[in-house]
Amino acid sequence: MASYDSKDLIVLEGLDAVRMRPGMYIGTTGPKGLHHLLWEIIDNAIDEVANGYGNKVEVVLHKDGTASVQDNGRGIPVSPHPKLKISGVEVVFTQLHAGGKFSDHNYKYSGGLHGVGASVTNALSRYLEVTVYKDGKKYFARFESVEKNGKIHSGVPVIHLKQMGNTTLKGTYVRFLPDDRVFGDINFNFDTVYERLKETAFLNKGVHIELIDERTNRKETLCYEGGIRDYVTSLTIDRKPLFVPPIYIENEIEDTYVSLALQYVDNYNESIFSYVNNIPTPEGGTHEVGFKTALTKVLNDFAKKHGLIKDKDVPFIGDDFREGLVAVLSIKMKNVQFEGQTKTKLGNVEARSRVETICTQGLNEFFVSKKNENIGNIIIEKAKGAARTRAAAKRAKDLTRAKNSIEGSMLIGKLANCTSKNPDINEVFIVEGDSAGGTAKQGRDRYYQAILPLRGKPLNSEKKRIDQVLANEEIRTIIGAIGTGIGEDFKLENLKYNKIIILSDADQDGMHIRCILLTFFFRYMRPLITNGNIYVGMPPLYKVKTKDREWYCYTDEELEAVTSNIKNYTLQRYKGLGEMSAEQLWSTTMDPARRSMIRVTVEDAVLADKEISMWMGDDVGPRKDYINKNANFNKLDNFETFEKKKENE
Ligand code: 1YM
Numbered sequence: 001m002a003s004y005d006s007k008d009l010i011v012l013e014g015l016d017a018v019r020m021r022p023g024m025y026i027g028t029t030g031p032k033g034l035h036h037l038l039w040e041i042i043d044n045a046i047d048e049v050a051n052g053y054g055n056k057v058e059v060v061l062h063k064d065g066t067a068s069v070q071d072n073g074r075g076i077p078v079s080p081h082p083k084l085k086i087s088g089v090e091v092v093f094t095q096l097h098a099g100g101k102f103s104d105h106n107y108k109y110s111g112g113l114h115g116v117g118a119s120v121t122n123a124l125s126r127y128l129e130v131t132v133y134k135d136g137k138k139y140f141a142r143f144e145s146v147e148k149n150g151k152i153h154s155g156v157p158v159i160h161l162k163q164m165g166n167t168t169l170k171g172t173y174v175r176f177l178p179d180d181r182v183f184g185d186i187n188f189n190f191d192t193v194y195e196r197l198k199e200t201a202f203l204n205k206g207v208h209i210e211l212i213d214e215r216t217n218r219k220e221t222l223c224y225e226g227g228i229r230d231y232v233t234s235l236t237i238d239r240k241p242l243f244v245p246p247i248y249i250e251n252e253i254e255d256t257y258v259s260l261a262l263q264y265v266d267n268y269n270e271s272i273f274s275y276v277n278n279i280p281t282p283e284g285g286t287h288e289v290g291f292k293t294a295l296t297k298v299l300n301d302f303a304k305k306h307g308l309i310k311d312k313d314v315p316f317i318g319d320d321f322r323e324g325l326v327a328v329l330s331i332k333m334k335n336v337q338f339e340g341q342t343k344t345k346l347g348n349v350e351a352r353s354r355v356e357t358i359c360t361q362g363l364n365e366f367f368v369s370k371k372n373e374n375i376g377n378i379i380i381e382k383a384k385g386a387a388r389t390r391a392a393a394k395r396a397k398d399l400t401r402a403k404n405s406i407e408g409s410m411l412i413g414k415l416a417n418c419t420s421k422n423p424d425i426n427e428v429f430i431v432e433g434d435s436a437g438g439t440a441k442q443g444r445d446r447y448y449q450a451i452l453p454l455r456g457k458p459l460n461s462e463k464k465r466i467d468q469v470l471a472n473e474e475i476r477t478i479i480g481a482i483g484t485g486i487g488e489d490f491k492l493e494n495l496k497y498n499k500i501i502i503l504s505d506a507d508q509d510g511m512h513i514r515c516i517l518l519t520f521f522f523r524y525m526r527p528l529i530t531n532g533n534i535y536v537g538m539p540p541l542y543k544v545k546t547k548d549r550e551w552y553c554y555t556d557e558e559l560e561a562v563t564s565n566i567k568n569y570t571l572q573r574y575k576g577l578g579e580m581s582a583e584q585l586w587s588t589t590m591d592p593a594r595r596s597m598i599r600v601t602v603e604d605a606v607l608a609d610k611e612i613s614m615w616m617g618d619d620v621g622p623r624k625d626y627i628n629k630n631a632n633f634n635k636l637d638n639f640e641t642f643e644k645k646k647e648n649e
Contacts, residue, residue: 015154018123048073068175075134087161122155128176133169202231240266249362262327285346290355314387323386432504436577443582486524503537522605538596
């Protein structure tokens with residue numbers, strides 16, 4: 001049986017403090033804190049192999065509730081500490097912040113988020129055992145939490161480090177049982193451990209990590225020869241990377257090691273994952289600033305050098321180069337200082353210039369190479385899109401800011417407004433095409449119906465992005481006419497028309513225009529949709545005429561129904577609104593007593609939004625299919641029909 005004496009307890013006062021206030025050392029005694037115990041041990045093992053003293057770390061979650069970690073490094077020092085007169089192993093597991101006390105040389109990058117070390121794991125365990133394989137010998141030590149005079153003492157060495165015989169192995173094995181008196185639940189979660197190890201494997205290229213769950217007989221092996229390159233690839237694999245493989249650079253300045261992997265994908269997000277000494281820095285900090293500065297500088301230079309910036313182009317800002325960027329930045333340095341709300345932001349000023357220098361040099365080298373020129377072009381193209389979006393959004397914003405003065409301005413020129421000033425009864429028809437717009441102007445009830453003709457042309461090309469839509473003069477006219485403003489500035493009380501009715505042809509172009517408008521309303525004026533102000537007008541598709549009667553049919557089914565009962569009729573198919581006379585348009589489509597309209601719901605708008613994304617993609621096949629399946633507003637399936645009354649009923 002193990003034994004200990006009073007002098008052991010004196011050494012351990014620090015650990016008792018940990019037990020008294022676990023929160024101060026591991027944050028919480030919930031699942032996060034529990035897993036923290038394991039991270040401390042894993043971090044030590046990883047530090048050892050990452051420093052080149054081994055290549056393998058094995059983590060086991062045992063049936064008895066213990067967890068164990070084994071590495072094949074040098075083994076924790078076993079010789080007595082010169083001052084404390086206890087073995088290195090005991091120092092590591094009983095002294096707070098023991099890491100680095102033996103030597104500062106190889107152990108320079110240690111220190112987790114709290115930097116507390118393995119002794120905290122010991123302090124919060126029922127027991128902890130260490131086996132060291134070193135210089136042909138096997139050593140063993142055991143620590144326990146013991147009760148003496150009604151007090152619990154943590155991490156007491158009950159078996160002092162002792163030699164157990166010879167071995168050909170090398171490394172360290174640690175096994176511990178978290179204390180159920182500290183943690184409510186001492187069950188390790190496989191997925192939590194797996195995700196953490198996966199991140200660790202990405203950040204430490206070539207290190208073999210094995211996770212074994214003996215409770216469920218699951219076993220996972222993790223090893224990434226490409227390191228953070230593989231990390232970036234895994235992040236971009238289902239997001240359409242614009243080029244492969246990721247750009248990769250690594251270098252060192254004055255004991256600061258920097259590695260960077262980056263790629264661009266076909267979306268508009270910026271995803272930078274940064275780390276310092278394998279610790280995530282989600283709040284960023286000086287190292288991220290250094291990287292961003294370098295990226296902006298190098299790409300601007302590239303664009304200039306290759307004459308990619310034309311006079312008409314919007315000048316770039318840094319953000320433009322980070323649209324669609326997926327990057328992992330990992331640095332290792334001494335004496336890290338964390339700042340910020342959650343202490344996950346790097347504060348060291350020296351990191352900024354070092355990272356900037358390394359990234360600038362590395363990226364320049366990459367883009368100077370002839371074979372990478374095309375990648376540079378792709379990124380610049382992407383950035384140009386971002387710059388245009390930005391400029392368009394700003395224009396739209398300025399426009400709405402100036403909305404009070406807009407009424408008399410040029411922009412509103414195309415709007416044929418109504419006489420009434422009562423928004424409750426007023427309607428505006430957004431009509432596709434100038435000629436149909438003209439017809440609608442003649443056919444309307446000018447007292448409460450306004451007409452806004454939309455030139456189809458600038459909108460119906462397939463490659464329209466929403467930013468280009470915003471830049472579009474017609475859209476800006478719509479914004480001005482509706483009166484509410486957009487985005488953050490939106491104010492429903494300024495709405496000038498209770499009904500906003502989209503009137504477009506029943507063909508692909510018309511469908512596209514409808515989608516663009518709905519997407520626009522969805523993204524920038526969503527309350528109009530939730531409030532039920534947006535409608536899609538339904539012009540008839542056919543006119544059936546006999547000697548003494550005529551019918552308008554709005555769907556193929558209706559046509560079928562009408563024509564099955566009559567003989568000797570003529571059939572006119574309306575290909576566009578423009579083919580109708582003013583009187584016909586009024587009676588079939590605009591007259592509230594006779595027209596059919598669809599009130600647009602958020603679901604419809606979401607669908608339109610998705611469709612627009614499809615349109616922007618390059619893969620024409622699925623896009624066409626999708627449009628044909630989903631974009632047919634005349635199919636009515638998805639819509640509530642309002643005011644559906646027909647002349648011929
Ligand atoms: C399963 C956990 O802790 N491995 C480990 C830890 C150390 C060393 C090797 C090590 C470090 C150094 C020299 C050094 C630690 N040593 C210390 C301390 N695996 C695990 N493997 N020799 C061996 O840093 O100089 C702390 S951790 F402080 F004793 F040096």
